Amino acid sequence: MTLQRTPERGSPGAGALDDAMLAAARELIGLGAKGLFGPAADELVAEVSRRHAARVVYLRSTAEAIARHELPGADPEALAREVFSNFVWTHFVSKLLLVAAPEAAVAFVANHLDTGDTEAAVELAGPSILSGFHYTAYPLVALGLAVSGAAPLISKARVDVLDRPAAGASDQIVHLSDRSAAIRLTRALQQGRSVWALLDVVLPATRTARTEFLGRGMTVSAGFGKVARLSGRACLPISWRLQNDAIEVEVGAPVLCAEHSEREIIDAAVAAQAAFVRAHPGQWLEWYSLLDDAPAVRTEVRQGNQAIWDLLGSVL
Amino acid sequence: MTSVGPTTGLKVEVKPAVSSRRSKESDADHVLDGVRLGVRTVKGVIVAETEIAAETPFWAGEGPGPCLDFDSLDLLELVIFLETELGWQIPEEEIGVGWLTVGDLAAAVMRATGASTEVADG
Numbered sequence: 001m002t003l004q005r006t007p008e009r010g011s012p013g014a015g016a017l018d019d020a021m022l023a024a025a026r027e028l029i030g031l032g033a034k035g036l037f038g039p040a041a042d043e044l045v046a047e048v049s050r051r052h053a054a055r056v057v058y059l060r061s062t063a064e065a066i067a068r069h070e071l072p073g074a075d076p077e078a079l080a081r082e083v084f085s086n087f088v089w090t091h092f093v094s095k096l097l098l099v100a101a102p103e104a105a106v107a108f109v110a111n112h113l114d115t116g117d118t119e120a121a122v123e124l125a126g127p128s129i130l131s132g133f134h135y136t137a138y139p140l141v142a143l144g145l146a147v148s149g150a151a152p153l154i155s156k157a158r159v160d161v162l163d164r165p166a167a168g169a170s171d172q173i174v175h176l177s178d179r180s181a182a183i184r185l186t187r188a189l190q191q192g193r194s195v196w197a198l199l200d201v202v203l204p205a206t207r208t209a210r211t212e213f214l215g216r217g218m219t220v221s222a223g224f225g226k227v228a229r230l231s232g233r234a235c236l237p238i239s240w241r242l243q244n245d246a247i248e249v250e251v252g253a254p255v256l257c258a259e260h261s262e263r264e265i266i267d268a269a270v271a272a273q274a275a276f277v278r279a280h281p282g283q284w285l286e287w288y289s290l291l292d293d294a295p296a297v298r299t300e301v302r303q304g305n306q307a308i309w310d311l312l313g314s315v316l
Numbered sequence: 317m318t319s320v321g322p323t324t325g326l327k328v329e330v331k332p333a334v335s336s337r338r339s340k341e342s343d344a345d346h347v348l349d350g351v352r353l354g355v356r357t358v359k360g361v362i363v364a365e366t367e368i369a370a371e372t373p374f375w376a377g378e379g380p381g382p383c384l385d386f387d388s389l390d391l392l393e394l395v396i397f398l399e400t401e402l403g404w405q406i407p408e409e410e411i412g413v414g415w416l417t418v419g420d421l422a423a424a425v426m427r428a429t430g431a432s433t434e435v436a437d438g
Contacts, residue, residue: 178412179375179388179391179412179415180388180391180411180415182389182391183388183391183392183395183411183412184408184411186392187411205387206387206388207387207389222389223388223389226389226392230392230393
């Protein structure tokens with residue numbers, strides 16, 4: 001994909017780019033679930049990619065992180081471009097559908113996301129912590145699980161566009177920035193409800209733990225281990241990827257938290273994800289979180305996302 | 317009724333309803349003592365009684381003077397301690413609501429339990 005240089009905001013070219021992006025967004029919304037894949041989605045990905053202010057830093061950081069880790073035969077820059085494309089699709093194409101046409105999003109996951117294995121695993125292990133990483137299409141997977149028999153409480157790092165009431169399932173969400181989030185998650189597990197937690201993003205000023213990931217260290221939130229231990233419930237590692245316009249979910253062996261320390265729980269959960277990332281590196285959207293300057297990169301990425309959503313808001 | 321806390325071995329005596337032998341102020345003191353005990357257990361350090369007053373903030377930046385420097389995981393452990401060791405269950409709708417100080421949490425426990433409680437070191 002050849003990207004044109006982004007015109008300065010306020011310049012004549014900037015307005016044309018905005019119009020093209022908004023036109024692509026409107027077309028995608030008009031197609032409903034069919035808009036998730038195909039020319040409309042590709043067009044929106046291309047338009048957002050052109051406009052995203054953090055594109056360069058995201059690509060550079062992702063390539064750098066991939067290069068530092070044990071992925072024999074990987075081309076870091078090519079993989080970084082694949083990851084960025086998946087990132088844009090996830091954060092803009094899938095979220096746009098979730099916000100603008102939530103019923104279509106629910107219909108999509110009902111037909112294209114098989115939660116059977118996950119539900120069976122929960123049935124066997126009892127209420128569990130469904131733990132994953134930020135892979136492509138993670139908001140759709142969260143939605144699919146939220147409306148499935150597993151119906152976990154969904155933990156989210158922060159309030160974003162998905163918290164609009166129209167996005168659906170908003171009453172099943174716990175924001176990790178809330179001081180009582182850990183209590184709510186633990187209580188849910190104790191009272192018989194599964195929870196969903198993505199381990200690979202650490203909020204500022206939160207307690208962290210170091211674990212091994214692809215031959216190097218990785219910092220994750222310590223809260224996962226503590227909630228797991230105090231609830232005494234199993235941790236079920238799950239991962240997923242887009243395959244032929246459907247989402248394939250893999251469920252790993254349960255980690256029985258009552259039998260392990262917080263450190264062991266974290267290590268086991270991350271190790272399960274490392275195996276998936278090694279097999280499908282292009283699906284993981286948070287490679288840059290492995291770098292020391294990840295907080296600065298994340299700030300820039302978030303600002304870039306917000307600028308795009310400020311524009312997309314006009315089509316909602 | 318007496319029970320033994322599963323983790324600490326503390327003997328807990330929970331008296332049903334507010335006792336006519338105990339004033340409301342004593343009830344409040346006992347709950348505050350229980351919360352202090354929980355804080356000391358969670359933070360793993362010996363903190364002098366005078367350092368944990370009802371006005372002591374949990375969170376940094378929430379008021380003048382020293383605070384307990386809690387994070388959300390400390391709060392989780394404290395609530396679990398109060399539930400499992402002292403038998404004080406706080407309803408979902410009260411969790412975290414306005415809990416800026418030790419006294420705020422103690423007040424929530426008082427509202428939730430309405431019981432006179434006594435903690436004896438085991």
